Amino acid sequence: MYDWFAREGTPSPLGVTWIEEEAAYNFALYSKDATAVTLLLYSALDLAIPTYEHKLDPLANKSGRVWHCRLRKSTIPDARYYAYQVAGPRTPEEGHRFDSRKVLLDPYAHCVCFPPRFSREAATQSGSNAGRAPLGLLAAETRRHWAEEGAPHHTSDLVIYEMHVRGFTRRANSQITPTHRGTFLGVVEKIPYLKDLGITAVELLPVMQQDPEEGSYWGYMPLNFFSPHHEFSSAGKPFDALNEFRVMVRALHEAGIEVLLDVVYNHTAEGNEIGPTYSYRGIDNSTYYLLQPDRGRYRNDSGTGNTVNCANAYVRKMILDSLRFWREEMHVDGFRFDLASIFTRNEDGSINLSDPPVIAEIGASRELENLRMIAEAWDPATYQLGRSFPGISWLQWNGQFRDDIRAFMRGDADMVPRLMSRLYGSCDLFPDDILNAYRPYQSVNFVTCHDGFCLYDLVSYNHKHNEANGHGNTDGADNNLSWNCGWEGDAGAPASVLKLRKQQVKNFCVLLFLSNGTPMFSAGDEFLNTQIGNNNPYNQDNEITWLNWELLDQNRDVFCFFKKMIAFRKSHPSISRSRYWRDDIHWYGPRGGPDLSPDSRCLAYCLRGAAFDDSDLYVMVNGSRGPVAFMVQLGSPEQWQRVVDTSLPFPEDFRESGDLPLLSSSEYILNPRSVVVLLRH
Secondary structure, eight states: OOOHHHHHOOSOSSEEEEEGGGTEEEEEEEOSSOSEEEEEEEBTTBSSSOSEEEEOOTTTSEETTEEEEEEEGGGSTTOOEEEEEEEOOOOGGGTOOOOTTOOBOOTTOSSEEOOTTOOHHHHHSSSOOTTSSOEEEOOGGGOOOOOOSOOOOOSTTOOEEEEOHHHHHOSGGGOOOGGGTTSHHHHHHTHHHHHHHTOOEEEESOOBOBOTTTOOTTOOSBSOSSSBOGGGSSSOOHHHHHHHHHHHHHHHHHTTOEEEEEEOOSOOTTOSTTSOOSSHHHHHHHHHBOBOTTSSSBOOTTSSSOOBOTTSHHHHHHHHHHHHHHHHTTOOOEEEETTGGGGGBOTTSOBOOSOOHHHHHHHHOGGGTTOEEEEOOEETTEEOTGGGSSOTTSEEEOHHHHHHHHHHHHTOSSOHHHHHHHHHTOTTTSOOSTTTOOOGGGEEEESOOSSSOOHHHHTTOSSOOOGGGSSTTOSSOSOOOOOOTTSSSSTTOOHHHHHHHHHHHHHHHHHHHHSSSEEEEETTGGGTOOOTTOSOOTTOOSTTTSOOTHHHHHTHHHHHHHHHHHHHHHHOTTTSOSSOOGGGEEEEOSSSSOOOSTTOOEEEEEEEOTTTTSOEEEEEEEOSSSOEEEEOOSSOGGGOEEEEETTSOTTTTBOOTTOOOBOSSSEEEEOSSEEEEEEEO
16 A cells, blocks of 8 residues: 555644654644745754755645644654744735744744754844754654543632742742752642642643743743643753653642643744744744734734734644643643733734634633633733633633732722622623523632732732833833732831731632632742732742741741631532522621712622531721721621631631630621621521
């Protein structure tokens, strides 16, 4: 039999695939407008001059818009890395930016190598960047499947911990093996800490391969969607990153912790029309990016220079293939989509809210079933939070929860009705009527995340302090709804201010974990980590963003409070329900019904939980500047035990089960800016 696929290759799957039975590699690259494609293969000894060049014959090595070939390992024994050169029209006014001299990275590369002379500047200039371009790793071992005993999947006990892999353990005081600091293996060493804290899912800031010279510490400028960032490995090597990521996932799963990835499919590190040409731009610019009507400039709906053309069929395929890769070969449990509203863009930039193809295809993919899909349901141009976002079964970061809880705790007027809505699960945003049938757990409730003030800075600064970023303090949000408790920053802060800050942090903690929905908080918030007032440290790969683990010892009381609050939520599934509280919730004021007037800053409620955990909660919130006498308006006082009073010092602020004081009176004096939680069995 004459096997033409063995000689000419196949157009799928895209990328490079090891064919075991043939001991050969299959290469496939999509390009709609290319006129010529050359495959470049490099040995480990020379990353500048290819040891083998294979010019693809369009009559034999092209099917539709996919260029492909198959090469036996025996014919390329020294090949270790690969790239492409792609020729085509260089007419920016028509959307084409081909440069046949550019060495281009395969969009589907599963490992990326950076030669010693790697240069972003060389990719920005026209002409050859040989020896200075990122290359794909050619290895049969990049694809690996492993058997796993039941990955964790949490419901009412889901608590998400947002974490930057590098910043989590980069400091020397993280007490991590020196070679593991700031890596996937560093996360592994901290798993006992995560289990002790009680979180059940980690949401990792972007771990996909980044441009190491772009200067984005957070990782939101992706270079490649199929490979983990090489600097997150202990040796800084691409293949190590692949394997060590798998080691981390397996270890977290064994600890009962889900792994969620923050993914960025809305833009790339290639930036605007003066940015570098690494991959997509040189392979098929008009396919991968949304262009302005003049075709020479990029749409910038992402706010970062370019916008990926998610409406294009092959771009959607790339996104779906990337998600499947991270699911099937890396075993992650879900994804948080950065600026997910970009998915609703048509090719002309208009908005499609009825049935955006990429969201529909994600929902229809069997391989992605039962994964957590979490949307940041906005972008710089459109805000689609709640029912406006077309991913009707997706979870969503609830920015309204963040804003309303912050405003209430700051003391803003007319916030009691909004506080009630957020505690209840945000049914105004996620209605469970017969038409929509949203669930409250689709609201990912958070007070802080990587973007903006961390929790301690939220109660320590009225103004951002982003001078270190190099933009004259003009970057980052100006409206943070923060309150410094009467003193800007830490320098010289009186003891009374420091005490109030801890109390405010505990208030935020209680309201977050008592709210119906899915709670999320940022790594370090549990021990008052600070970024010194920087609310946009996207380019700070230093001690501004690296967690300071000495603060864990200094603020052990706050850590214990978080730990106990997480455990309390888990032990009372009546708080986090798949449905809204409805008849089980009764709202009160300090006396009588709730005061919904603009000047009101107090609220109480009773949540009956007999059907869930055989206990009831009575919560009283005083957001005012003075003490307020609350009447416990349900049952006799001796039925109620005090669990939490955020105004009290440690350890009285959170009493352990079995050591809960009974109320002696129906009247309870709440100190200023405090929350009290009572329990009745």
